[in-house]
Amino acid sequence: MANTPNFLAKNKSIILYGIFLAMLLFLLKWLELRFIIINHAFEIYAGSIAVIFMALGIWLALKLTKPKTILIEKEVFTEKPETFILNEKELIRLNISKRELEVLQLMAEGLSNQEIALKLFVSLNTIKTHNARLFEKLAVKRRTQAIETAKKRNIIP
Amino acid sequence: MANTPNFLAKNKSIILYGIFLAMLLFLLKWLELRFIIINHAFEIYAGSIAVIFMALGIWLALKLTKPKTILIEKEVFTEKPETFILNEKELIRLNISKRELEVLQLMAEGLSNQEIALKLFVSLNTIKTHNARLFEKLAVKRRTQAIETAKKRNIIP
DNA sequence: TTAACCCTCATACTTTAGGGTGATTTTTTA
DNA sequence: TAAAAAATCACCCTAAAGTATGAGGGTTAA
Numbered sequence: 001m002a003n004t005p006n007f008l009a010k011n012k013s014i015i016l017y018g019i020f021l022a023m024l025l026f027l028l029k030w031l032e033l034r035f036i037i038i039n040h041a042f043e044i045y046a047g048s049i050a051v052i053f054m055a056l057g058i059w060l061a062l063k064l065t066k067p068k069t070i071l072i073e074k075e076v077f078t079e080k081p082e083t084f085i086l087n088e089k090e091l092i093r094l095n096i097s098k099r100e101l102e103v104l105q106l107m108a109e110g111l112s113n114q115e116i117a118l119k120l121f122v123s124l125n126t127i128k129t130h131n132a133r134l135f136e137k138l139a140v141k142r143r144t145q146a147i148e149t150a151k152k153r154n155i156i157p
Numbered sequence: 158m159a160n161t162p163n164f165l166a167k168n169k170s171i172i173l174y175g176i177f178l179a180m181l182l183f184l185l186k187w188l189e190l191r192f193i194i195i196n197h198a199f200e201i202y203a204g205s206i207a208v209i210f211m212a213l214g215i216w217l218a219l220k221l222t223k224p225k226t227i228l229i230e231k232e233v234f235t236e237k238p239e240t241f242i243l244n245e246k247e248l249i250r251l252n253i254s255k256r257e258l259e260v261l262q263l264m265a266e267g268l269s270n271q272e273i274a275l276k277l278f279v280s281l282n283t284i285k286t287h288n289a290r291l292f293e294k295l296a297v298k299r300r301t302q303a304i305e306t307a308k309k310r311n312i313i314p
Numbered sequence: 315t316t317a318a319c320c321c322t323c324a325t326a327c328t329t330t331a332g333g334g335t336g337a338t339t340t341t342t343t344a
Numbered sequence: 345t346a347a348a349a350a351a352t353c354a355c356c357c358t359a360a361a362g363t364a365t366g367a368g369g370g371t372t373a374a
Contacts, residue, residue, distance in 0.1 A: 049203055049207050049210070050207075050210040051210075052207075053207040053208075053210040053211040053214065054210040054211065054213055054214035054217075055214060056211055056214060057210065057211035057212060057213065057214020057215040057216075057217070058214040058215070058217060059214075060211075060214075060215060061214065061215040061217075097319085097320060097321085098320095099320075099321065099322095100320095107301065108301070108305070109301075109305060110297070110299060110301040110302030110303075110304075110305045110306075111301075112299060112359095112360070112361085113360070113361065113362095114360080122321085122322070122323085123322075123323055123324085124323095125322085125323050125324060125325085126321075126322055126323060128361080128362070128363090129321085129322080129323080130321085130322095131361080131362075132362070132363070132364090135362085140267065141362090142267055142269060142330090142361085142362085143301060143361075143362090144264065144265070144266075144267040144268075144300060144301060144304065145267030146267075147267075147301065147304065148265070148266060148267045149267075254349085254350060254351085255350090256350075256351065256352095257350095257351095269329095269330070269331090270330070270331070270332095271330080279351085279352065279353085280352075280353055280354085281353095282352085282353050282354060282355085283351075283352050283353060285331080285332070285333090286351085286352075286353080287351085287352095288331080288332075289332070289333070289334090292332085298332090299331085299332085299360090300331075300332090
């Protein structure tokens with residue numbers, strides 16, 4: 001997205017490094033003035049330098065280039081997670097057991113009784129029993145009401 | 158962003174590579190002890206070759222390489238505001254009518270279809286029809302799921 | 315160890331929810 | 345004004361939810 005301005009900086013550093021390397025080579029050469037080079041090997045030498053430095057250039061470019069990252073912002077609606085604090089007092093006051101709370105949560109997620117039963121590895125009838133107890137304790141008639149009441153009382157997020 | 162930790166690694170690799178290059182040069186020199194350096198022009202020539210080909214390598218790598226792109230899906234959590242703000246865009250997007258929204262709200266309050274029908278002075282069948290349309294538009298199967306989805310999308314408080 | 319509680323499950327029944335189809339009337343829009 | 349969309353309703357049927365009652369087994373605390 002906003003990575004294009006980085007390109008100049010990257011190239012600059014690469015170029016600077018190239019110049020630095022060249023200078024280093026010059027220095028080396030300067031210090032070894034009296035080294036002997038046979039004339040006919042010159043082309044090989046120059047070619048080697050060319051190949052090596054091109055490889056170096058490619059390597060540098062590949063290594064030092066940061067991959068472009070494209071950000072895709074995906075909107076996720078949340079149930080204000082940081083806000084939810086389980087109201088344990090209410091749980092105790094209403095005398096709701098762990099299992100019942102579990103069923104209540106799954107219920108609020110939109111699961112059917114059958115789905116809840118499968119998820120908790122119990123029978124459909126068991127879930128129905130839990131529901132009946134829950135409705136009684138929450139003083140409601142339907143699951144939708146149970147969800148509403150439980151949310152209001154911070155029993156479920 | 159989080160580039161600072163990369164600096165050391167990069168510099169290290171560069172330094173290592175420099176050392177490696179220097180060693181390679183020494184090796185070359187050692188093997189070509191009797192080579193004669195005629196004049197300064199040679200160093201200039203070799204250096205030029207080095208620089209040019211490294212530049213070529215960099216250019217090649219940058220131009221001919223497919224841009225490295227990394228897709229990052231970032232989840233943007235939109236908090237549910239305390240004061241409910243209706244997400245009208247979502248309503249329009251989902252093509253939910255006024256009446257359907259009304260039914261949805263009452264549904265979320267825990268009313269049965271019969272109760273909603275009485276409240277809106279229409280027949281039970283009408284409510285069922287509205288429900289069916291709602292479920293289709295919200296891509297859900299049950300009223301509990303409809304409520305959950307609608308709340309997440311700020312269609313209902 | 316007995317009472318209280320929780321979890322489990324069953325059977326039988328009633329009510330509510332949901333699917334599919336088709337149709338009429340009103341309202342809105344192109 | 346004609347077409348599209350919205351709102352209304354009916355009928356039939358299936359699926360799911362909910363009610364009522366009874367009961368067995370496990371845990372726990374008085």
